[in-house]
Amino acid sequence: MDATPAPRSGARSRNNPRGQGERLRADIITTATKMLDVLADDQALSMRAVAREVGIAATSVYLHFADRDALVLATLEHCHRDIMRAMEAADAAAADPADALRERTLLLGTWAQEHAGLYKVLYESTLNQRVEMRFKQDFRESCVAAVERCxxxxxxxxxxxxxxxxxxxxxxxxxxxxxxNRCDTPWPPFPDQLDRFLQGLVGLRPGG
Structure with a gap:
């Protein structure tokens, strides 16, 4: 008897050509991204649960990712690339370097609050102690370059x-x-607080 679990209704079968190779890898990463944003903990993510959600056998996930850490790392790198592209677009649309610095920083802060689970995994998880996330250096260096332009x-x-x-x-x-982590506190609007950071720490004038 075939022990391979049947795909969920509406999910693509692993025999479907569209579910092979890079497309399947992309499906796995997309699914893991959504799950991590809800779980907010990389160790709570199950490779089998990801496989079930995609509609494939767990062995198919292991063909692309050696273990959970490898899957989570690939997922975070994917998020990182999306954020960096958005920052580059913000830079291109900015009126001047000060406006660019504000918009790219506002974008990062807004993304973090909208995707709190992913942010916690990216910056507060134990994965940070086990794996070197070299891609995060891009955030730092792009911020340094933006300040230098100002x-x-x-x-x-x-x-x-x-x-x-x-x-x-x-x-x-x-x-x-x-x-x-302290959502019960009546924090001021993030854009207003960011403007104070930019004025006090970088010396930008209010309003950019």
């Missing part, structure tokens, strides 16, 4: 751009983390 344009305080960028990142991540 300094060069005379829109920010003439200080060390890297130090200012790290201060800004610490403030933003602290604000986001507290909003997620």
């Amino acid at each position: 300094v060069e344009a005379g829109l920010a305080s003439p200080c060390d751009p890297r130090a200012m960028a790290l201060d800004l990142m610490a403030a933003v991540h602290g604000s986001v983390s507290m909003r997620i």
Whole structure:
């Protein structure tokens, strides 16, 4: 008797050509992304549960990802690429470097609050202790570059751009983390708080 579980109603069979190779890998990552955003804990994610949701055998997931950490890491990298593309679009649409810095930082903070589960896995999970997420360096370096452009344009305080960028990142991540983990506190609107960070830490004028 075939022991392979039947796909859920409406799910694609693993014998469907559209469910093979890179398409199947993309389906798995998309499903894991949704599940992690709900679970907010990488260790609560089950490879079998992901397989059930996609509508394939668990062995098919292991053909693409050696273990749960590999799947979660690939999922977070996928999220990272989406955020970086959105930041690049924000940069391109900005009126000046100060506006670009505000919009890209606002975008990151807003995404984190809208996807609190993914944010917790990305920054607060034990996965951070087991796996080196080198792609997160892109966030840091892109923030440093954005601050540098503000300094060069005379829109920010003439200080060390890297130090200012790290201060800004610490403030933003602290604000986001507290909003997620202490949601009962009446926090001020995030855009208003961000403007105060940009003014006090980077030296931007109010309103960019």
